[in-house]
Amino acid sequence: MGRSTPPFAASKTLLQPLRLSVLLATIVLILSLGFLAYTAWRSANSLHPLEETGHQIYMLQQADLAITKILASTFDHDISPDDPAIAKVRDTLNEVIQDGGNLDPTTPKKVALAQQYLTAPMAQPRIDLVQALSLTRQVVALESGLQHAAIKDARNSAQTEFTVAASALVITPFAFIILMFWINKRSFQSIKRLSALLNNVGTSQFTEVKSPPQNDPFALFYTHYNEMVRRLNDLAAEAQNHTDNLEGQIRTASETLLRQQAELENGAKLAAIGEFSARLAHELRNPISGISAALHNMEVELSDPEQQERVTLITEELDRVTRLLNSLLAHAPHDHEVPVETSTQRLFGDILRLFAYRLPDSITLTSDIHDATVSLPRDTTRQILLNLLKNSAEAIADQDATITVTVTTTDDTVTLIVTDTGPGYPDALLESGIRPFRTYKPSGTGLGLSVVQRMVEAIGGEIYIDRAQQGGALTKVIIPAHTPANK
Numbered sequence: 001m002g003r004s005t006p007p008f009a010a011s012k013t014l015l016q017p018l019r020l021s022v023l024l025a026t027i028v029l030i031l032s033l034g035f036l037a038y039t040a041w042r043s044a045n046s047l048h049p050l051e052e053t054g055h056q057i058y059m060l061q062q063a064d065l066a067i068t069k070i071l072a073s074t075f076d077h078d079i080s081p082d083d084p085a086i087a088k089v090r091d092t093l094n095e096v097i098q099d100g101g102n103l104d105p106t107t108p109k110k111v112a113l114a115q116q117y118l119t120a121p122m123a124q125p126r127i128d129l130v131q132a133l134s135l136t137r138q139v140v141a142l143e144s145g146l147q148h149a150a151i152k153d154a155r156n157s158a159q160t161e162f163t164v165a166a167s168a169l170v171i172t173p174f175a176f177i178i179l180m181f182w183i184n185k186r187s188f189q190s191i192k193r194l195s196a197l198l199n200n201v202g203t204s205q206f207t208e209v210k211s212p213p214q215n216d217p218f219a220l221f222y223t224h225y226n227e228m229v230r231r232l233n234d235l236a237a238e239a240q241n242h243t244d245n246l247e248g249q250i251r252t253a254s255e256t257l258l259r260q261q262a263e264l265e266n267g268a269k270l271a272a273i274g275e276f277s278a279r280l281a282h283e284l285r286n287p288i289s290g291i292s293a294a295l296h297n298m299e300v301e302l303s304d305p306e307q308q309e310r311v312t313l314i315t316e317e318l319d320r321v322t323r324l325l326n327s328l329l330a331h332a333p334h335d336h337e338v339p340v341e342t343s344t345q346r347l348f349g350d351i352l353r354l355f356a357y358r359l360p361d362s363i364t365l366t367s368d369i370h371d372a373t374v375s376l377p378r379d380t381t382r383q384i385l386l387n388l389l390k391n392s393a394e395a396i397a398d399q400d401a402t403i404t405v406t407v408t409t410t411d412d413t414v415t416l417i418v419t420d421t422g423p424g425y426p427d428a429l430l431e432s433g434i435r436p437f438r439t440y441k442p443s444g445t446g447l448g449l450s451v452v453q454r455m456v457e458a459i460g461g462e463i464y465i466d467r468a469q470q471g472g473a474l475t476k477v478i479i480p481a482h483t484p485a486n487k
Contacts, residue, residue, distance in 0.1 A: 028176055035168060039161040052101030053147050059099075060111075060140045063092045067118075067133040071126065090118050093136075103146035110139050197225055251357070288322055337377040337459065339482070344414065345371035348407050351382055355389050362400045363393060369407040374414055376481040377459045381414075387452045388418045388475050395473065396422035414481040420472040425465055434465070452477075 066089045093115040097108050114135035117128040200207060208229050209222040295315040302308040348369050356365050385405070392403050401421040408415045434449045449465070456463045461479040468474040 024176075028172060035165070039165060042157070042161070052099065053103050053143060053150070056096055056099055056101040057140055057143050057147065059092050059096050060136055060143070063089050063096070064133060064136045064140060066092070067129055067136065071129050071133065086118050089132075090115055093118075102143060103150060104139075104142050107139050107143060110135050114139075292322065337380050339375045340378050341373060341375045342378050343371065343373055344407055344409060345369050347378060347381065348385060348405065348416075351385050351389075352405060355386065359393060359403075360398065362398060363396055364402045365389075365405075366402060367405040367407075369405070370409055372409040374409060374481040376414060376479055380455050380459050381416075381479060384452055384455055384477060384479075385416060385418070387455075388416075388477075391449065391452075391475075392418060392420040392422060392473060395424075396420060401472070409481070412480065412482060414479045416477040416479065418473075418475045419468040419470075421468075421470050422472045424467050424471055424473045430465065430467065434463070 066085060070083070070085050070089070093111050096102075096111050097115070100108070102108060114132040117132040117135070197209065208226045292315055295311050299308055299311045299315060302311060348367070352365060352367055359365060389403065389405075396403075399422065403418065403420045406417040406419075408417075434453045453463050456477055456479070459479060461477060463478075464476045466474045466476070
C-alpha cells in the first residue's frame with residue numbers, strides 16, 4: 001500500500017495570511033509603543049539630574065549669600081570660627097557634598113576646600129571667608145554653566161525625539177501599507193488562484209494546475225485538486241459517452257416508433273378505403289340485384305336464342321359482381337379497442353415528446369395537459385393525436401409557427417384540442433365538412449382527416465374543425481372516457 005496523503009488543513013492555510021497580517025500589525029504597534037515609552041523614559045531620566053543639580057546650585061547660592069552676609073557684618077572686626085552662622089554654612093556645604101548632584105567631577109573637591117577654609121583654626125578669618133566665597137562662586141558658575149548646557153542638550157534631545165516620533169507616526173502607516181501589499185502579493189495571491197480554480201470547477205472547466213510555486217501555502221491542495229480534476233474529466237467523458245449512447249438509442253427508438261406510426265397510418269388509410277368500399281358495395285348491391293332480376297325475366301321472355309344467350313352472359317356477370325360485393329361486406333372490419341386505464345399526462349406527453357423529434361426547428365410544440373387518470377381506448381387515442389399533429393405539421397411546412405395541444409377532462413369525457421398558427425382549414429372544407437377522398441392539398445389523398453374521423457366515430461367520439469383565434473387550424477376531439485370512480 002502507498003503512503004496516504006495527509007489531510008489538507010484548509011482552515012489553517014486560509015487563516016495563515018490573516019494571522020501573518022495580525023502578527024506584523026501587532027509587532028509594528030508594539031515597536032511604536034516601545035519607542036514612545038523609551039523616549040518618555042529618556043526624557044524623564046534627563047530631567048532628574050538637572051533637578052538634583054538645581055537643588056545643589058540653590059544650596060551653594062544659599063552658602064554664598066550667608067558668607068557674603070558674614071563678611072559684610074564683620075568688615076571692621078574679626079569673627080570667631082565657632083560663630084553659629086559659619087557653622088551653618090559648613091553644614092550647607094557638607095550637605096552639598098553628600099547629595100552628589102554635581103555635574104562637574106571637581107565640584108566635591110572645591111566644595112570640600114571651601115569647607116576647610118571655614119574650619120578652625122582660622123588664622124585669618126576674613127581672608128579664609130573670601131577664599132571660601134570665591135570657591136563657592138566658582139562652583140556655582142561652573143555648575144550653572146553645565147546645567148545650562150545640559151538643559152540645552154535635553155531640549156535638543158527632546159526636539160530630536162519629537163522629530164523621530166513624528167516621522168515614525170508618518171512612516172509607520174506607509175510601511176504597514178507596503179507590508180500589507182507585500183503580504184497580499186505573496187500570500188493572498190494564492191487565495192486568488194484558489195478562487196479561480198473553484199470558479200473553473202463551477203463552470204465545468206476541469207484544467208489541472210501546472211507547476212505551482214514551491215512556497216505556495218496551497219501546494220498540497222493543488223495536488224488534491226489535480227487528482228479531482230482527472231477524476232472529473234474521466235467521469236465527464238463517461239457521462240458524455242453515456243449521453244451519446246442514450247441519444248442514439250432514443251433517436252433509433254423514435255425513428256422506429258415513427259416508422260411504425262406511419263405503417264399504422266397507412267393501415268388506417270387502407271382500413272378507411274376498405275370501409276368506404278364496404279359502404280359502396282352495400283349501396284351498389286341493391287340496384288344490381290334489381291337489374292339481375294330484370295335480366296332473368298328478359299331471358300325467359302326472349303325467343304331469339306342469340307339474344308337470350310347475350311342476356312344470359314350479362315346476368316352471369318352481374319351475379320359475379322354481386323358475389324364480390326357480398327365478399328367485401330363479409331370481410332369489413334368491425335373490431336373495437338377495449339378501453340384501458342391510463343394517465344392523460346403520460347399518454348399525451350409521450351406522444352408529444354416522440355413527435356417533437358420529427359419537427360423542424362421552425363415549428364414550436366407547446367402543451368397544456370390536465371393530468372388525470374381515465375379509462376379510454378389508449379392506442380386509438382394516440383393514433384388520433386399523431387394524425388392531427390402530422391396534419392398540422394404538413395400544413396405549416398417550413399414556416400415559423402406554433403402547434404399547441406390542450407387536454408381537459410370531465411367525469412365522462414376527454415377533450416383534445418389541437419391548434420396551430422399555420423394557414424388553417426380552407427373555407428370550402430369548413431363549409432362541407434370532412435369527406436373521404438376530398439383534399440385541398442396539392443399532394444394530398446383526402447384520407448387524413450377522414451381516417452381521424454373514422455377512428456373518432458369508431459370509439460363513439462366527436463370531431464369538430466374550425467378556425468383558431470390566431471388564424472390557424474383548430475381541431476377539437478371529444479372522446480368518451482371514464483374516471484376510475486365512475487367505471
